[in-house]
Amino acid sequence: MQRMDWQHLYSPLRTGSSERKTADPSGIRTSFLRDYDRIIFSSAFRRLQNKTQVFPLPGPVFVHNRLTHSLEVASVGRSLGKAVGDALTEKYPEQYGEEFREFYKYELPSVIAAGCLAHDIGNPPFGHSGEDAIRNFFRQLEGQERSRFEAELSPNQQRDFLYFEGNANAFRTLTHNFNEPTLGGFRLTYATLASLVKYPCDSLNGFDKRHLATKKSGFFDSEIETWHAIATALGIPQPDVTKNSYARHPFVFLVEAADDICYRIIDFEDAHRLNIISIDTIARLFLSFFDEETGYDARDRVEKIFHDINDDNQKVQFLRAKLINLLIFRVRDIFMEKENELLTGSLDKALIDHLPARELALVKEIDAFSVQHIYNHRSVVEIEIAGYNVIGGMLKEFFGAVLNPRNVKSEKLLQLISKQFVISGVPDRFYNDIQSIVDFVAGMTDLYAVDLYRKITGMAFPQIR
Structure with missing residues (x-):
């Protein structure tokens, strides 16, 4: 496989634009800082404040939502970017020139932070169960609906929904x-976009759990060309040109590591606030990571401060x-140790899975505890069931309207969909019309989804505004 090159893995080129191929260092904000700003000021990002992370929202006890989680992941990601960027510039002080040094020393933290900030921006309401609810709806299509779905969509397009x-x-x-009218969406840099595509393959080539890069999918049929342009510009290898499947960009591993670190630790913190996990359990698991540390991080010193609080x-x-x-420093060291595998696209496990055996065993114990006591907690299961009903119910109404757009009720339903999601009603754009209703539903907050579901099903009577 083609080997990637640190010099070509970043670019300030933006989607929707072929101009400004070099970074502009003269402004207050660099090209990569602008990415962070564009994400954090967007409506799509703000809506994450009312999307479930794990536990239901809102509640009497503050727990994380998708927005606070994303902000914390971005903070950890920025530190990881700084740690790795410093290590790369120290390893190659003269070899690659000043532009290389400027990017990795000063810009990589912004790129990783922006990738982390946006990593959950496509998640539907009701946590991961929202994704399952969308899949479940399309998998249960029957009769004429299923026949048209299979007849008018390519296998890859079908899998985008299934x-x-x-x-x-x-x-x-x-x-x-x-x-x-402006192309390119948020018009982010190629470097930032590449850093958040964890599974660089389409739906047809994804969901092959034998390999990390194909564990899920990273782009829909409609965005294949966009991803291909990014991969080509950054020199990301495509092992088989007949398949829309690529190697992972090395920056992805840092975004993934920041998320892996945060959700494991933060979910425990939320569970403690909700009295699901005792302080003794957290102390036992977390303090064990420091058993073999010395100096400032020696266990006896950390434990003393802990008990003094x-x-x-x-x-x-x-x-x-x-x-x-x-864990930030552990991940930095693993990233540098695995440099060759990262650049050849052969690293097939997340960085966190390369922790030393004793620490990895502790991570696995945290995972097992989380599955048993957190992710299957009654309140979590309840909101997952609600998500199936609310999302499934809305998709049933809107999908029926797309199938029969001239029906009187359908015309009314389609009026509820925001104008940014185009419903053409044209037969050869059936895939795009389905995407529009999924875009609309997936972009909702938890509360808006519940409110609209109640209204369109007659469970609540709309108020005149």
Whole structure:
């Protein structure tokens, strides 16, 4: 496979534009800082404040939502980018020139932070169960609906819905112009976009769990050409040119690691606030990471500070900060050790899975505990079931309207869909019309989805505004 090159893995070129192929360092904000700003000021990002992370929202106890989670992942990602960027410039002080040094020393943290900030921007309401609800709806199509779905959509297009994936939807959200005249969506740099495509393959070649890069999918049929342009510009290998499947960009591993670190630790913090996990359990698992540390991070020193803190929530916050810091440096070292595999596209496990055996065993114990006590907690299961009903119910109404757009009720239903999601009613654009209703539903917040579902099903009577 073609070997990637650190010099060509970044570019300020933006989607929807062929201009400014070099970064502009003269402004207050560099090209890559602009990416972060464009994401954080967007409506799609703000809506994450009312999308479920794990536990239902809102509640009497504050827990993380998709927005607070994304902000924290971005913070960890920025630190990882800084740590790795410094390590690369120290390893290659003269070999690649000043532009290489400027990017990796000063810009990589912004790229990784922006990728982290946007990594969940395509997730539907109700957590991961929202993705399952969309898949479930299309898998249960019957009769004429199923016949038309299979007759008018290519196999890859069908799988975009049968295996709906939030990661692919994030790439679409950020790059598709929807009903706007300006191409390129958010018009982010190729470097930032490449850093968040964890599974660089289409739906037809994805969902092959034998390999990390094809575990899920990273772009829909409608965004294949956009991804191909990015991959070509950055020199990302395509092992088989007959398949829309590519090697992972090395920056993806840092975005993924930031998310892997955060959700494991933060989900425990939320569970503690909800009295699902005891302080003793958290102390046992988190402090064990420091058993073999020395100096400032020696276990006896960390444990003493932990016990000196009076408030249990503050105790958890202290351990969370110490553990995140420890794992940032572990991931940096693993990234540098695996440099050759990263550049050849042969690294087939996440960075966190390359932790030393003792620490990896602790991570697996955290995962097992989370599955048993957090992800299958009654409140989590309840919101997952609600997601199936609400999302499935709305898709049933809107999909029926797309199938029969001239029906009186259908005409009314389609009026509820935002104008940015075009419903053409043209037979050869059936795939695009289905995408529009999925775009509309996936972009909803939890509360808006529940409110609209109640209204269109007659469970609640709309108020005149």
